[in-house]
Amino acid sequence: MAVIVARMSIRIEPRRLSELTEMTARQQAEMAARYGGEGGSGAPPRDGEFEPPDGVFLVALREGEVIGCGGICRHPEGGGEIRRMYVAPEARGVGVGRTVLEALERWAVEFGFDTLRLETGDRLLDAIRLYERAGYRRGPCWGPYLTDPKSVCYQKRLTVP
Numbered sequence: 001m002a003v004i005v006a007r008m009s010i011r012i013e014p015r016r017l018s019e020l021t022e023m024t025a026r027q028q029a030e031m032a033a034r035y036g037g038e039g040g041s042g043a044p045p046r047d048g049e050f051e052p053p054d055g056v057f058l059v060a061l062r063e064g065e066v067i068g069c070g071g072i073c074r075h076p077e078g079g080g081e082i083r084r085m086y087v088a089p090e091a092r093g094v095g096v097g098r099t100v101l102e103a104l105e106r107w108a109v110e111f112g113f114d115t116l117r118l119e120t121g122d123r124l125l126d127a128i129r130l131y132e133r134a135g136y137r138r139g140p141c142w143g144p145y146l147t148d149p150k151s152v153c154y155q156k157r158l159t160v161p
Contacts, residue, residue, distance in 0.1 A: 008062045008096065010103050015047045015057040015071060015084075023059075023069050027086040034123050035150065042119060042144050045083050049073035055080070056107045060087070060096050067091035070100045072108050072116065077142065079115030079155075080108045085127070097130050105134075109158055117155045119145045128152065 050057035055073035059066050070085035082104060087096045108116050119141065120127045136154035145151035 008060055008067070008099065010058050010060050010099060012056055013059045015045075015050050023066055023086060023088070024084065026088065027084070030089075031121065035121065045071070045073065049083075053111055055111075056104075057084075058100055058103055058107075060091075060100050062091065068096040068100050070104050072104050072111075072113070074111075074113075075115075075117055079117060079158075080111065080113035082116055082118040085118070092126070097127075098134070101130065101134055105156075105158065113158060115155055115157055117142070117153065119151050119153050121150050122152050123150070 049055050050071040050073055055071060057071035058069065060068035066088075068087040068091060071083050072080045073083060075081040082101075085097070085100065085104075087100070105116065116136075117139065118131065118136070120131065131154050134156070136156045139153055139155035141148075141151050141153040145153055
């Protein structure tokens with residue numbers, strides 16, 4: 001299934017594609033630059049976590065180039081978790097992140113998740129604004145994020161038919 005929005009398409013892709021490996025590397029390099037080389041506290045997700053019926057990984061493409069991505073997977077405490085949400089710097093500010101987030105939420109409802117959780121960094125103000133505008137509210141952190149002062153955790157209740 002592909003969704004076309006303003007010359008951009010969103011589709012499901014296996015997370016292990018080489019373009020996504022490059023996108024993940026760009027994301028990790030940006031995080032290291034913003035946090036002085038410190039890594040995040042979460043473990044890297046396994047590719048299998050993003051396979052239906054437990055999850056999905058989406059990419060945003062413009063003219064065949066991957067410009068954004070994000071995935072959801074089943075959260076151990078119930079519902080789903082958004083992971084590896086990222087928009088390339090050159091594609092920011094035009095709705096790519098919002099479009100990927102909305103598509104992830106539709107898939108979460110399809111999987112029967114009643115809640116979505118996510119963790120982001122306290123210095124990622126654009127991401128925080130995106131999530132808050134989309135109705136996410138700060139919530140309790142979990143697992144490796146409990147003691148990480150850089151972590152900000154959010155959650156949103158979804159309407160499941």
